[in-house]
Amino acid sequence: xxxxxxWQLRDYVLGPGGITIALVVLxxxxxxxxxxxxxxTGPVRPPSLDWLVQLVGLLGSIYATSxxxxxxxxxxxxxxxxxxxxxxxxFYAQAFVLRGLxxxxxxxxxxxxxxxxxxxxxxxxxxxxxxxxxxxxGGVTLCQSTVWxxxxxxxxxxxxxxxxxxxxxxxxxxxxAVWRGCWRVLHVVLPxxxxxxxxxxxxxxxxxxxDVVGSIAWCVGYGLLGLVCGALVIRGLEWAR
Amino acid sequence: MIECAxxxxxxxxxxxxxxxxxxxxxxxxVIGIAGPNGAGKSTLIALILGYLHPxxxxxxxxxxxxxxxxxxxxxxxxxxxxxxxPRWRLDEALERLSILAGVPTTEARSQIATLLAQLGLEExxxxxxxxxxxxxxxxxxxxxxLLGDPDVxxxxxxxxxxxxxxxxxxxxxxxxxxxxxxxxxxxxxxxxELSALTDxxxxxxxxxxxxxxxxRSTAPGSREYRLTLSTGAxxxxxxxxxxxxxxxxxxxxxxAIDLATLNAGLAELLKGGAQLTSVxxxxxxxxYHFRDAVDKVGA
Numbered sequence: 001x002x003x004x005x006x007w008q009l010r011d012y013v014l015g016p017g018g019i020t021i022a023l024v025v026l027x028x029x030x031x032x033x034x035x036x037x038x039x040x041t042g043p044v045r046p047p048s049l050d051w052l053v054q055l056v057g058l059l060g061s062i063y064a065t066s067x068x069x070x071x072x073x074x075x076x077x078x079x080x081x082x083x084x085x086x087x088x089x090x091f092y093a094q095a096f097v098l099r100g101l102x103x104x105x106x107x108x109x110x111x112x113x114x115x116x117x118x119x120x121x122x123x124x125x126x127x128x129x130x131x132x133x134x135x136x137x138g139g140v141t142l143c144q145s146t147v148w149x150x151x152x153x154x155x156x157x158x159x160x161x162x163x164x165x166x167x168x169x170x171x172x173x174x175x176x177a178v179w180r181g182c183w184r185v186l187h188v189v190l191p192x193x194x195x196x197x198x199x200x201x202x203x204x205x206x207x208x209x210x211d212v213v214g215s216i217a218w219c220v221g222y223g224l225l226g227l228v229c230g231a232l233v234i235r236g237l238e239w240a241r
Numbered sequence: 242m243i244e245c246a247x248x249x250x251x252x253x254x255x256x257x258x259x260x261x262x263x264x265x266x267x268x269x270x271v272i273g274i275a276g277p278n279g280a281g282k283s284t285l286i287a288l289i290l291g292y293l294h295p296x297x298x299x300x301x302x303x304x305x306x307x308x309x310x311x312x313x314x315x316x317x318x319x320x321x322x323x324x325x326x327p328r329w330r331l332d333e334a335l336e337r338l339s340i341l342a343g344v345p346t347t348e349a350r351s352q353i354a355t356l357l358a359q360l361g362l363e364e365x366x367x368x369x370x371x372x373x374x375x376x377x378x379x380x381x382x383x384x385x386x387l388l389g390d391p392d393v394x395x396x397x398x399x400x401x402x403x404x405x406x407x408x409x410x411x412x413x414x415x416x417x418x419x420x421x422x423x424x425x426x427x428x429x430x431x432x433x434e435l436s437a438l439t440d441x442x443x444x445x446x447x448x449x450x451x452x453x454x455x456x457r458s459t460a461p462g463s464r465e466y467r468l469t470l471s472t473g474a475x476x477x478x479x480x481x482x483x484x485x486x487x488x489x490x491x492x493x494x495x496x497a498i499d500l501a502t503l504n505a506g507l508a509e510l511l512k513g514g515a516q517l518t519s520v521x522x523x524x525x526x527x528x529y530h531f532r533d534a535v536d537k538v539g540a
Binding site for chain 2: 001003004007075076077078079080081082083084085086087236238239240
């Protein structure tokens with residue numbers, strides 16, 4: 001199985017991974033151009049790429065894992081893959097890890113490019129943030145990918161629902177205690193995408209990140225739960241329809 | 242090696258694809274599965290490979306649940322639909338699938354070269370899968386199934402889409418695949434192919450085995466024959482009153498008769514001075530059983 005890793009890596013880099021990398025390079029270039037234009041009209045503010053790490057951490061992870069299982073299933077590629085002595089769970093676990101490594105490396109690339117345009121994102125912060133978001137968003141998306149084709153839609157909907165849910169569930173919410181309790185339950189059940197704001201500190205401060213350990217644990221734990229659920233579905237999946 | 246016992250599969254709680262199907266294939270045996278469209282052939286194969294789970298009954302390979310066997314042993318499978326990512330090159334597809342088949346790197350290159358030569362794919366090796374014709378795609382399907390020298394080979398409509406030349410070559414390849422420690426299962430609509438390649442054919446219809454035919458056995462009691470004579474055609478109606486002339490050249494179709502009646506009639510014709518050109522059953526043994534079994538189910 002390990003020998004197949006280079007092909008899985010190639011599939012990703014020549015597909016969704018390549019598109020993600022190209023978009024990152026384009027966005028970095030546009031950001032640097034904006035800085036140049038602004039410098040012509042007045043004092044320039046060094047551009048930051050924190051937002052890009054956050055964007056890629058979320059959308060890149062969803063894009064990387066969206067069709068991972070469903071594509072093989074709906075297009076029938078599983079027929080030849082899994083007639084070989086291959087454990088589907090290991091096959092997809094390996095692909096998941098490889099795609100994650102590429103995204104983490106992309107975090108390092110953004111950090112390096114940030115340094116080139118004057119406002120670096122800390123390397124350790126970028127890499128750690130990317131790994132946490134990949135586990136969370138990638139884990140949730142992979143789990144959905146085992147059962148339907150539009151896992152990316154599901155993850156985006158979960159993201160969009162989880163943010164207001166977190167606000168309604170917070171102690172500052174103006175709604176009544178009973179309703180807040182209901183939202184609190186939903187907040188715990190939904191993926192903790194709202195922790196993104198807490199995790200931003202990873203990108204701006206040096207370790208140790210003691211005040212965000214809880215958020216990190218929640219995101220990593222939820223992502224791992226998604227992966228375990230995905231693995232269980234793959235184990236019992238009926239590939240043919 | 243392959244054992245299905247009272248195997249049933251129902252989709253969405255109401256579509257019964259297989260209904261208490263029992264069949265088996267021993268090590269060294271080549272068995273065939275024949276049946277009309279929708280009889281349950283592909284569902285059966287999906288269950289044997291563990292791509293579906295039985296609703297009831299059991300299926301085992303080498304005494305193990307299908308997935309456990311497939312994930313730890315060598316199985317070759319050609320599906321009716323050759324689904325390979327369209328942008329893969331043919332040689333790349335074989336290289337990738339050889340890795341998944343567990344073929345060591347040192348052996349993979351020679352195995353792939355041999356298969357490309359054997360199946361006439363050398364000139365297409367650099368083409369992308371989407372550029373391959375149906376026939377070449379089918380050959381790619383067989384090539385990948387043979388990677389790693391599997392002990393169990395499952396072929397679902399293996400000659401579907403091949404031209405007559407390659408159909409014959411394919412049959413020769415499949416005949417060569419037979420060996421004492423290998424089990425093969427071939428599902429096909431082509432009864433002549435199954436007759437030529439298998440030891441036994443299970444005829445299935447409506448999800449059930451309706452007949453098991455030993456393709457090496459002798460003819461059944463009564464069959465229809467086609468009789469052609471160069472001289473003495475006028476004698477035929479008196480010897481075989483139910484004979485029906487077909488064409489102007491002294492050819493007749495004889496309705497279902499047993500071998501003794503046929504031989505007695507032929508002896509009488511020869512005695513009367515007739516010259517026989519040929520006597521042959523109008524359908525093969527398997528065709529006879531297939532028609533008979535499916536007709537009975539229909540009735």
